[in-house]
Amino acid sequence: MRNGDPVSGDDRSFKMGGNARISNSQIALGDNVEQVQNTGGERGADGVHLAIARVAELLDRHADELADVRRARRDLDDIRDEVEDPDPDRDRMRDALDRLGSRVAAVVVVTEAVRELSAVLMGG
Structure with a gap:
């Protein structure tokens, strides 16, 4: 039901209530769905x-x-x-990101910032 009215059989909605939250996920409903996810991170040297x-x-x-x-x-x-090096070593950056992520895991906001840094550096 939507606003007290029964929902037709072709309704493709998503409802989430309570204290639920979706993080780092996408939801697609319906025919010919297209999604674009923007995480807000800037790409390139400035990012x-x-x-x-x-x-x-x-x-x-x-x-x-x-x-x-x-x-x-x-x-x-x-x-x-490594970022400043003309020939950066991606394996070395990945290892440092992994270590850094482990060291900051107790503080969510720092962990999220490291995840965003990783996404900007490693493309994912």
């Missing part, structure tokens, strides 16, 4: 530098909540160094 700066800012802001912020900063420095 990378903004994402690195965001993670650095959050590391500073949440330093007391992280078990080893010094090593997390070193991981971010490794990423920054």
